[in-house]
Amino acid sequence: MIRYDILPTRCGDLLVAINESGLVHVDFVAGLRALPDISGWQQDHEELDPFLAEFDAYFAGRLQRFSLPLAAHGSAFQQAVWQALCDIPYGETRSYSDIARTIGKPDAVRAVGAANGRNPLSIIVPCHRVIGRNGSLTGYAGGLEIKKALLAIECCPSHISAQ
Numbered sequence: 001m002i003r004y005d006i007l008p009t010r011c012g013d014l015l016v017a018i019n020e021s022g023l024v025h026v027d028f029v030a031g032l033r034a035l036p037d038i039s040g041w042q043q044d045h046e047e048l049d050p051f052l053a054e055f056d057a058y059f060a061g062r063l064q065r066f067s068l069p070l071a072a073h074g075s076a077f078q079q080a081v082w083q084a085l086c087d088i089p090y091g092e093t094r095s096y097s098d099i100a101r102t103i104g105k106p107d108a109v110r111a112v113g114a115a116n117g118r119n120p121l122s123i124i125v126p127c128h129r130v131i132g133r134n135g136s137l138t139g140y141a142g143g144l145e146i147k148k149a150l151l152a153i154e155c156c157p158s159h160i161s162a163q
Helices: 045-059 076-086 096-102 109-117 144-153
Strands: 003-007 014-019 022-028
Touching: 003 045, 014 045, 076 096, 076 109, 096 109
Parallel strands: none
Antiparallel strands: 003 014, 014 022
16 A cells, blocks of 8 residues: 655755655646646645655755655666665766766766656755766656755755756
């Protein structure tokens, strides 16, 4: 059974969903990516409360590292990319090329971008910290305005006003 709730944030409403193992989906409701069909999910604010509390702390600038259990499904390659994203320190950014080299696949830059775009755990798996090799802001499932806002929360000053 998947349980979910919607958290209003300063960046927009955030869909947060869990199963018995942990977080399975985190995404901005008004983002560019289609949301999953939640018709079979159960809204449960009480069960999600500890998860939502960490997001509240993040958006208030009081949390730099989440301690939530993760249960995202993906291929071995996607999991490797998502782990590399989790290793990007708070307040820092990396390029897609950096991530490709980190996972030992320096020629897989496009595949890294695709795995980044399929990240089901926005913010927790910080795909917003990935930028173009030239330092430009590139695609984000929540939209570039939300990406800028998340980087601003994390004090990445060189990217706050970028493009």
